[in-house]
Amino acid sequence: MNTPLQPAQRQSFTGVRLRKHSDYQHAYAAARKRQSASMSWFLAPQAPQQTPFAAPFPNAPRVGLTAGKVLGPAHQRNRIKRRMREALRRHLDLLPHNCDLIFHPRRVVLTIDFAKLEAEIVRILHQANAEAARIAAASHPHPAPARPA
Numbered sequence: 001m002n003t004p005l006q007p008a009q010r011q012s013f014t015g016v017r018l019r020k021h022s023d024y025q026h027a028y029a030a031a032r033k034r035q036s037a038s039m040s041w042f043l044a045p046q047a048p049q050q051t052p053f054a055a056p057f058p059n060a061p062r063v064g065l066t067a068g069k070v071l072g073p074a075h076q077r078n079r080i081k082r083r084m085r086e087a088l089r090r091h092l093d094l095l096p097h098n099c100d101l102i103f104h105p106r107r108v109v110l111t112i113d114f115a116k117l118e119a120e121i122v123r124i125l126h127q128a129n130a131e132a133a134r135i136a137a138a139s140h141p142h143p144a145p146a147r148p149a
Contacts, residue, residue, distance in 0.1 A: 018064030096132035
């Protein structure tokens, strides 16, 4: 069985999606907005699960996509999301652990070359991993070494 964290030839994007409105709201509250050429993105540590059965992979990374009406009619928004999902699906192994990542694409995602879009998403995922490492280090500081007596 493939988990969202194992590389495979054809991974599914559905297992790593943010689904609940409350998860999006928590991520927005805990993150700050970052910008790139064709999208903005938010990275937040995952909220603790209320029950052990809340998710099939409780510490698996999750990703969300939003496409508001400002991006155009429904068929354009759907195409933007399809392009984003495909670029993300190819690099699910780069998603930062224990974090929620939300992308807000801009209209330029419709016309940008797919290779450029994919390269930008990979760059963002590397930045998100570095930021997730900083968040983890700040929340779990190393204990001070014991002094010799």
